[in-house]
Amino acid sequence: MPPITRREALKLASAASLTSLAPIAKNVRSTPRWEIFETTFEGPSTGNPFAEVTLTATFTLGHRAVSLEGFYDGAGQYRIRFMPDAEGSWYFTTQSNIPTLNGHTGAFLCTPPTSHGPVGVADTYHFAHADGTPFFPFGTTCYAWVHQPEKLQAETLATLKKSPFNKLRMCVFPKHYEYNHNEPTLFPFAGTPGHFDLTRPNPAFYAHLEQRLAGLRALHIEADLILFHPYDDPARWGFASMPPAADDAYLRYLLARLSCYRNLWWSVANEWDLMHSKKLADFDRFFHLIEQHDPHAHLRSIHHSGPIYDNSHPWVTHASLQVITFEKALEYRNAWHKPVCFDEIQYEGNLNKRWGNVSGDELTRRFWLCLIQGCYATHGETFLPEDATLDEATTPTIWWSHGGDLHGTSPAHIAFLQSLIQSPLTPSPDPYYLNATAFDTTGKPPRQILYFMDFHQPLWYEFPLPEGTYKAEALDIFAHTITPIPGTHSGKSRIRMPVKPYAALRFTRL
Amino acid sequence: MPPITRREALKLASAASLTSLAPIAKNVRSTPRWEIFETTFEGPSTGNPFAEVTLTATFTLGHRAVSLEGFYDGAGQYRIRFMPDAEGSWYFTTQSNIPTLNGHTGAFLCTPPTSHGPVGVADTYHFAHADGTPFFPFGTTCYAWVHQPEKLQAETLATLKKSPFNKLRMCVFPKHYEYNHNEPTLFPFAGTPGHFDLTRPNPAFYAHLEQRLAGLRALHIEADLILFHPYDDPARWGFASMPPAADDAYLRYLLARLSCYRNLWWSVANEWDLMHSKKLADFDRFFHLIEQHDPHAHLRSIHHSGPIYDNSHPWVTHASLQVITFEKALEYRNAWHKPVCFDEIQYEGNLNKRWGNVSGDELTRRFWLCLIQGCYATHGETFLPEDATLDEATTPTIWWSHGGDLHGTSPAHIAFLQSLIQSPLTPSPDPYYLNATAFDTTGKPPRQILYFMDFHQPLWYEFPLPEGTYKAEALDIFAHTITPIPGTHSGKSRIRMPVKPYAALRFTRL
Missing domain, CATH: 2.60.40.3950 (Immunoglobulin-like)
Incomplete structure (x- = not known):
C-alpha cells in the first residue's frame, strides 16, 4: 500500500481539526489492529540525518494521544511506524526540526484484528495476547541466527515452523564466542570491522532484521530480542563497550524502527553481569529509555549469568532467569509477583561445556519442573556433529547460536508437555x-x-x-x-x- | 576373663604408688588397644542405685590420667568400662560415695591392637581410624532395628555383612511413625508403656544394645547412634519429651556404658528441630555432657530436618546433613572446615512419601555428587512389598527402620563407587x-x-x-x-x- 500523499494528509488534518471524533474518510487507507501502519516522508540526506534530524509523530484516537519517534532509513527517506492497539479512526501529526518534515498530518482506519495481538502479562504470573488468548511460552534459543548465511536463516525458519516453540531468544548484535567465529555480512552500523561509525545506523541491517521478525511473526513466534550482550570482539566490533551516548542512540533508533512488530519482547541484555564495561545503572537507564520510546509497551526483561537483576523494579515485566535448580521457583514468584521464565536451563547437546551438554531427558525433566511450579522454560540445543574436530575455533552449525536443524530428543517431549497445558498452571x-x-x-x-x-x-x-x-x-x-x-x-x-x-x-x- | 580380685588390685595399687611407670606384673590381665577393659564390683542393690550411688574411676598411664564414670548394671553389680587408646601399663583407682565401692585399684596391660581403632576426623574434611587407616563412610540407615524381633535383627546383620555399608544410622529409642507401630520388647527404662520410671535405666535393654554394637563392630561397621529423636508416642513412651534431669541422667548412663565401644559415633539427635519440647540450648547441653563424659572422644554430630544446627561450634566434629541438592557442598566444607556427611539424601524405594521413593539410579547419582565434591553420603531404603495394602498403619519390614533384607539397585552401584575410593577425594x-x-x-x-x-x-x-x-x-x-x-x-x-x-x-x- 503506497504511503499517504502530502495532499491527502493535509486534507485529513484539516478535517481532523474540525471533527477529530468524526468517522474517517472512506478512501483513506486501513490497517488491522496490531499490524503496522507506516508512513514515509522525503527529507534531507546530507550531513548525518541520524544524528541531526529529529522526527516525532503524535497519533490520536478520540481523546487519546500516543507520541513516538520516526527514523531515517537512508536515501532521504524518513519513516514513522505505529502499531494501533484499538480500532477506529487514527490521526497523526509530525514534529521535526526540519521544516519539510514538520507538521505533516494524516489518518488511517484501524480495522478488526487478524491476529491475537502482542503478548503481555496476565494473571500476575502468566502471559496472554492482547485479545485475551493465553500465551504459554515454550521458547528456544538461536542467538546469532540473523547473522548467518541466508540459506541457513531460511532453514531455521523451516525448522521452527515444525517445532513446538513459540518464542525465540535472539540477539541484535553478532556473536563472538567459542564455535562462533564467522563474520556477518551486515552490521548495525555503517563502516567495516574495526572502523564502525557509531553515529550512523545501517538501514540495510535493520531492514534485514525486520524481515526476520516478520518471518517469525508469520509463524506465530515471539522474538525475545536481546539488545545487548557480552559476546563481542572489541578489535573487530566493540558493540559491547560503546560509549553511553552511542548505546542510547542505538536503542532509540532500534525502538523507533522495530517496536511496531507485535511479536517483540525486549530482553535488555543477555548475561548483563558479564558486560564489564557497563554498570548496573546503565541497564536501569536502558529500561527507562525503552519505557519512554516504545509506545507499544512490549514486555521487558533482563537476563543474568550470576547475580540476578532486581526483578522487583516496576519496569521489569517478568523474570528471565539462568538457574538450573528449581526449588526456589515458588520463592521467585512470591518475591516478584511476576511471570518467571527460566530462560537458560542449560542446553541439550554434546558440547565440551557444562551448559551445553545435558541429555534430552534431563532437559525435558527441567521443563516439567518449571511448568509444574507455574513458571516457564526455554529450550536450547548444542550438538556438535559426531565427526567434529576437538576444536572450539571452528564454526559448526549449532542450533543455540546459528539455527539450522534440531537433532535432540527434547523438542518432541516438550511438544507433548505443551499439548497438556491448556490453561495457566498454579503450583x-x-x-x-x-x-x-x-x-x-x-x-x-x-x-x-x-x-x-x-x-x-x-x-x-x-x-x-x-x-x-x-x-x-x-x-x-x-x-x-x-x-x-x-x-x-x-x-x-x-x-x-x-x-x-x-x-x-x-x-x-x- | 575374670575381673581382677580385690586383693590383686590392692597389691597392684601399692606397687603403682611406688613405681607407677614400672612394668606391670606379669600375671595381670591384658586388653588389646581399642578393646574394652571392664571391671566389676559388688555394691548396694537397695534404694535406687542408679540415682543414689556415684562411681567414677581414674585410669593412668605414666603421667596421663583419664577419668570416667562407672554404672550400675542391676543385681548389685557395678561396672567400669574403659577403651585404652595406648599400649602400656594402665592403673586405675575408683571413687564412690559408697565405701565398699571407693578406693578400689587395679591394673591391666594394654597390648598391641587387633583392629584399626575408633574413627576420628583426619585431614580436616575426612575420617581415619586411630591407627591412621583412612575411613570412607558409606553409611546406611536402620533407625529402629534393635527394637525388632530377634530373628529380624540377625537377618539385618547378615544383610549388612554382604553389603558395602560400613556405617549404620540407628536410634537408641524405639520409633513411632508411619509404618512403625509395633511395640518393642525391651525399653531403656524400668516399667511398662505409659508407666516408665525415668530414674531407673533398664540394664537388660542396654545389654541387648551392647550385643548389637558388638555385632556391628565384628562386621567393621560404625554405629552412628542417634541419642534423641522426635518419632515418639507420648501416651506410650514419652522419650522425646522427658524433663532435662531425665535427659541428662539417660545420657550419662548411656555414656558410662557404651562409650567403650570403639565403633561408636554420637548423633545427638535426628531432626532435632522437630523435637518441639526441646530448645536449641538443650542440644548444646547434650553436646557438652558428651564432651565431659565420653573419655574416648567419639565423633559428635547432630542431624536436622529444616534449620541446620551451627556446625561451626567446636563441639561438633562433622556435619550430618539432610539436604538433597549438592551445589552448596563446597560452601559447607569451606564454612565449617569439617567433614560433611549428607546423611539423609532421601531413600531408594516406593513409599508414598517424597523422602522415601527415589529411584536407585537417582540415589546412586547423589552418592557420586557427594563423593566427587569431597563429601560423604548415607544410603537408606524404603520399599513396600508390591502387594502392600494402601495403608500407613501397617508395619511391613522396611530396611530404613526395621532392617531385614535389601531390595534396591543402589547398594551394588554404591559398592562399585566404594571400590574406586582408595584415598580422600578433594574437589x-x-x-x-x-x-x-x-x-x-x-x-x-x-x-x-x-x-x-x-x-x-x-x-x-x-x-x-x-x-x-x-x-x-x-x-x-x-x-x-x-x-x-x-x-x-x-x-x-x-x-x-x-x-x-x-x-x-x-x-x-x-
Missing part, C-alpha cells in the same frame, strides 16, 4: 506433601490437576483432590502416551502407581 | 570448567583423578591434567565396568567421549 498449595503438582485454575474447583513425580516412584499415593469427581490418566512423558486409570476419584484418593521414575498423572473434573 | 579447584571432578591427593601430583559428568554428555572434553603422564579409563557407574581409553595423557588433554549421561572417568598417574 500446589502444599508442595511438600504433593510432590511436584500444579492445578489448572480455569474453574473452582479446578478443571484439571497435573502431577509430576520427578525421580519419585511411589507404589501408591494419596491424592488430596479438591471438591468434585475426577477421572485420572497416567502420562508417559517420554513415550507421550495417556493411559486412563480405571474408576473415578474424589476426596483423598489412594491410587496404586507404576514404580518408575518420571511418572506423571492428570486428573480431569467430570 | 577440583575449578568446578565450573571441570564439571564434577575430584582429585585423589595421595601425592603431588595426584595419583588418581576421578571425573563424574552427571547428566552432562560432552562429545569431547579438555581435561586439564596436572603434572605427569596418566592413563585414562571410562567407568560405567551402573554396569560397573572399567574400560581403558587408548593412549596416555598429559597436560590439557582432549578426549572424545561417549555421548551419554552419567559418564565417569578415572585418570591414573603412570
Whole structure:
C-alpha cells in the first residue's frame, strides 16, 4: 500500500481539526489492529540525518494521544511506524526540526484484528495476547541466527515452523564466542570491522532484521530480542563497550524502527553481569529509555549469568532467569509477583561445556519442573556433529547460536508437555506433601490437576483432590502416551502407581 | 576373663604408688588397644542405685590420667568400662560415695591392637581410624532395628555383612511413625508403656544394645547412634519429651556404658528441630555432657530436618546433613572446615512419601555428587512389598527402620563407587570448567583423578591434567565396568567421549 500523499494528509488534518471524533474518510487507507501502519516522508540526506534530524509523530484516537519517534532509513527517506492497539479512526501529526518534515498530518482506519495481538502479562504470573488468548511460552534459543548465511536463516525458519516453540531468544548484535567465529555480512552500523561509525545506523541491517521478525511473526513466534550482550570482539566490533551516548542512540533508533512488530519482547541484555564495561545503572537507564520510546509497551526483561537483576523494579515485566535448580521457583514468584521464565536451563547437546551438554531427558525433566511450579522454560540445543574436530575455533552449525536443524530428543517431549497445558498452571498449595503438582485454575474447583513425580516412584499415593469427581490418566512423558486409570476419584484418593521414575498423572473434573 | 580380685588390685595399687611407670606384673590381665577393659564390683542393690550411688574411676598411664564414670548394671553389680587408646601399663583407682565401692585399684596391660581403632576426623574434611587407616563412610540407615524381633535383627546383620555399608544410622529409642507401630520388647527404662520410671535405666535393654554394637563392630561397621529423636508416642513412651534431669541422667548412663565401644559415633539427635519440647540450648547441653563424659572422644554430630544446627561450634566434629541438592557442598566444607556427611539424601524405594521413593539410579547419582565434591553420603531404603495394602498403619519390614533384607539397585552401584575410593577425594579447584571432578591427593601430583559428568554428555572434553603422564579409563557407574581409553595423557588433554549421561572417568598417574 503506497504511503499517504502530502495532499491527502493535509486534507485529513484539516478535517481532523474540525471533527477529530468524526468517522474517517472512506478512501483513506486501513490497517488491522496490531499490524503496522507506516508512513514515509522525503527529507534531507546530507550531513548525518541520524544524528541531526529529529522526527516525532503524535497519533490520536478520540481523546487519546500516543507520541513516538520516526527514523531515517537512508536515501532521504524518513519513516514513522505505529502499531494501533484499538480500532477506529487514527490521526497523526509530525514534529521535526526540519521544516519539510514538520507538521505533516494524516489518518488511517484501524480495522478488526487478524491476529491475537502482542503478548503481555496476565494473571500476575502468566502471559496472554492482547485479545485475551493465553500465551504459554515454550521458547528456544538461536542467538546469532540473523547473522548467518541466508540459506541457513531460511532453514531455521523451516525448522521452527515444525517445532513446538513459540518464542525465540535472539540477539541484535553478532556473536563472538567459542564455535562462533564467522563474520556477518551486515552490521548495525555503517563502516567495516574495526572502523564502525557509531553515529550512523545501517538501514540495510535493520531492514534485514525486520524481515526476520516478520518471518517469525508469520509463524506465530515471539522474538525475545536481546539488545545487548557480552559476546563481542572489541578489535573487530566493540558493540559491547560503546560509549553511553552511542548505546542510547542505538536503542532509540532500534525502538523507533522495530517496536511496531507485535511479536517483540525486549530482553535488555543477555548475561548483563558479564558486560564489564557497563554498570548496573546503565541497564536501569536502558529500561527507562525503552519505557519512554516504545509506545507499544512490549514486555521487558533482563537476563543474568550470576547475580540476578532486581526483578522487583516496576519496569521489569517478568523474570528471565539462568538457574538450573528449581526449588526456589515458588520463592521467585512470591518475591516478584511476576511471570518467571527460566530462560537458560542449560542446553541439550554434546558440547565440551557444562551448559551445553545435558541429555534430552534431563532437559525435558527441567521443563516439567518449571511448568509444574507455574513458571516457564526455554529450550536450547548444542550438538556438535559426531565427526567434529576437538576444536572450539571452528564454526559448526549449532542450533543455540546459528539455527539450522534440531537433532535432540527434547523438542518432541516438550511438544507433548505443551499439548497438556491448556490453561495457566498454579503450583500446589502444599508442595511438600504433593510432590511436584500444579492445578489448572480455569474453574473452582479446578478443571484439571497435573502431577509430576520427578525421580519419585511411589507404589501408591494419596491424592488430596479438591471438591468434585475426577477421572485420572497416567502420562508417559517420554513415550507421550495417556493411559486412563480405571474408576473415578474424589476426596483423598489412594491410587496404586507404576514404580518408575518420571511418572506423571492428570486428573480431569467430570 | 575374670575381673581382677580385690586383693590383686590392692597389691597392684601399692606397687603403682611406688613405681607407677614400672612394668606391670606379669600375671595381670591384658586388653588389646581399642578393646574394652571392664571391671566389676559388688555394691548396694537397695534404694535406687542408679540415682543414689556415684562411681567414677581414674585410669593412668605414666603421667596421663583419664577419668570416667562407672554404672550400675542391676543385681548389685557395678561396672567400669574403659577403651585404652595406648599400649602400656594402665592403673586405675575408683571413687564412690559408697565405701565398699571407693578406693578400689587395679591394673591391666594394654597390648598391641587387633583392629584399626575408633574413627576420628583426619585431614580436616575426612575420617581415619586411630591407627591412621583412612575411613570412607558409606553409611546406611536402620533407625529402629534393635527394637525388632530377634530373628529380624540377625537377618539385618547378615544383610549388612554382604553389603558395602560400613556405617549404620540407628536410634537408641524405639520409633513411632508411619509404618512403625509395633511395640518393642525391651525399653531403656524400668516399667511398662505409659508407666516408665525415668530414674531407673533398664540394664537388660542396654545389654541387648551392647550385643548389637558388638555385632556391628565384628562386621567393621560404625554405629552412628542417634541419642534423641522426635518419632515418639507420648501416651506410650514419652522419650522425646522427658524433663532435662531425665535427659541428662539417660545420657550419662548411656555414656558410662557404651562409650567403650570403639565403633561408636554420637548423633545427638535426628531432626532435632522437630523435637518441639526441646530448645536449641538443650542440644548444646547434650553436646557438652558428651564432651565431659565420653573419655574416648567419639565423633559428635547432630542431624536436622529444616534449620541446620551451627556446625561451626567446636563441639561438633562433622556435619550430618539432610539436604538433597549438592551445589552448596563446597560452601559447607569451606564454612565449617569439617567433614560433611549428607546423611539423609532421601531413600531408594516406593513409599508414598517424597523422602522415601527415589529411584536407585537417582540415589546412586547423589552418592557420586557427594563423593566427587569431597563429601560423604548415607544410603537408606524404603520399599513396600508390591502387594502392600494402601495403608500407613501397617508395619511391613522396611530396611530404613526395621532392617531385614535389601531390595534396591543402589547398594551394588554404591559398592562399585566404594571400590574406586582408595584415598580422600578433594574437589577440583575449578568446578565450573571441570564439571564434577575430584582429585585423589595421595601425592603431588595426584595419583588418581576421578571425573563424574552427571547428566552432562560432552562429545569431547579438555581435561586439564596436572603434572605427569596418566592413563585414562571410562567407568560405567551402573554396569560397573572399567574400560581403558587408548593412549596416555598429559597436560590439557582432549578426549572424545561417549555421548551419554552419567559418564565417569578415572585418570591414573603412570
